Amino acid sequence: MTDMLDPDNIPEHIAIIMDGNGRWAQHRGLPRSMGHKAGLDSLRIVVRALNTLGVKYLTVYAFSTENWKRPKEEVGMLMSLIREYIYREIMALHRQKVKLSFIGDLTGLPEDVQHRLSQAVEKTRMNPGMHFNIALNYGGREEILHAARCLAKQIRAGDMDPQDIDDQVWQKYLYTAGTPDPELIIRTSGEMRLSNFLLWQGAYSELVVTECLWPDFREDDLLEAIREFQGRQRRFGGVT
Ligand code: IPE
Ligand code: IPE
Ligand code: MG
Numbered sequence: 001m002t003d004m005l006d007p008d009n010i011p012e013h014i015a016i017i018m019d020g021n022g023r024w025a026q027h028r029g030l031p032r033s034m035g036h037k038a039g040l041d042s043l044r045i046v047v048r049a050l051n052t053l054g055v056k057y058l059t060v061y062a063f064s065t066e067n068w069k070r071p072k073e074e075v076g077m078l079m080s081l082i083r084e085y086i087y088r089e090i091m092a093l094h095r096q097k098v099k100l101s102f103i104g105d106l107t108g109l110p111e112d113v114q115h116r117l118s119q120a121v122e123k124t125r126m127n128p129g130m131h132f133n134i135a136l137n138y139g140g141r142e143e144i145l146h147a148a149r150c151l152a153k154q155i156r157a158g159d160m161d162p163q164d165i166d167d168q169v170w171q172k173y174l175y176t177a178g179t180p181d182p183e184l185i186i187r188t189s190g191e192m193r194l195s196n197f198l199l200w201q202g203a204y205s206e207l208v209v210t211e212c213l214w215p216d217f218r219e220d221d222l223l224e225a226i227r228e229f230q231g232r233q234r235r236f237g238g239v240t
Contacts, residue, residue, distance in 0.1 A: 005223060009230050011183035013057035014050060015205070017197055018043065020189025020213030027213075033077045038215035040085055044092075049219045051096050051130040057179055058132050059103070061197050065139030079110055082136065086116045090123060097129030103175035104138030105146070131179065138175070140199030147173035176201055184229045186222075188214045206232045 018039060025035030043060065050058050063078060070078075093100055100120050107114070117136075150173045154160040171177060181201040185194075190211045194202065208225045210217070233240060 005226055006230050010053060010055060010226065011229060012055070013059070013180050013182040013184075014055055014226075015059040015061070015182040015185045015198055015202070016046070017061045017185065017187040017191075017195065018214040018217075019187060019191055019195075021215055023189060024213040024215040032074060035213075035215055036078060036081055040081065042214055042217045043085075044089070045219055046217070046222055047093070047098065047130075047132060048096065049222055051098055055130055057182070058130055059135060059176070059179070059182060059198070060133070061135045061138065061195075063104075063136045063138070064196055065105070065137055065142050066196065079113060082109075082113055083116060086120050090120050093120075093132065094124055094127065097127045098124060098132045099127040099129060100124045101131065101133050102136055103133050103143075104136045105142060106136065108137045133176070133179065135197070139196045140194070140202075141196060143175050144200060146175075170200075174200060181205065183234075184208060184226070186210065186225045188212050188217050204234070204236055206234065 021035035021039045022032040023035070024038060025032050028034075046060075047058065062082070067078070068075060090100075100123075102117050102121065106117060109117075147170060151160065151165060151170075155162060176198075179201075181203070182198065182205045185198065185202055185205045185207050187193075187207070187209045190209060192209055198205070206229050208228050210221060210225060212221050
């Protein structure tokens with residue numbers, strides 16, 4: 001399957017909007033929570049496959065700033081699954097030499113979850129493999145506002161001049177500081193929208209939307225999405 005890919009045109013950074021867990025469960029007459037649980041298998045498979053493929057950065061959207069609007073039970077269940085995922089997967093990720101990090105307003109998460117996340121980050125900090133970013137309590141608008149506030153404080157303190165703010169400086173204040181923009185954003189479940197994901201970073205990302213629901217997403221679907229990316233003509237506003 002990988003032989004149909006151009007090895008010289010593998011994206012350095014792939015981002016994924018993991019959507020469709022609820023519908024997957026509904027189609028089976030199961031509670032939505034079972035869809036979220038099943039989605040973790042897809043995540044495991046994707047992380048392993050991309051790390052093996054030599055992709056340098058993977059960012060996945062796991063919980064948005066808007067997902068707090070869901071019923072309390074579902075939010076609670078998602079927080080439990082995050083705990084469980086870190087607890088169960090950390091050793092496997094470490095063995096794969098994956099470097100884990102999180103983006104989003106982590107201070108809004110339950111304290112014990114925050115604690116687990118920072119332990120996991122610390123454990124994998126020196127790993128040379130794929131950088132795996134999980135977006136939790138993440139919103140693109142919130143990230144932009146956060147950056148604006150940080151910069152405003154620096155200016156007020158006299159440490160920076162407004163003229164100094166350019167693209168490069170700005171990027172340092174985003175949660176993704178140090179990470180290149182994703183060349184490819186994949187969304188599962190057929191929804192044609194960004195839902196507040198990587199608004200700044202995704203300015204010129206190629207979008208690939210697949211009808212596949214996230215819990216059904218497997219290595220073949222991933223390779224198919226990369227193949228579709230490789231067929232795109234990227235112009236960045238220029239001409240070819
Ligand atoms: C994505 O699946 C997971 C999260 C947003 C946490 P959904 O829960 O949004 O599933 P659908 O879109 O309702 O099917
Ligand atoms: C986006 O999915 C958020 C995550 C995948 C974590 P949603 O299901 O929350 O987005 P909408 O409501 O369909 O836009
Ligand atoms: Mg959804």
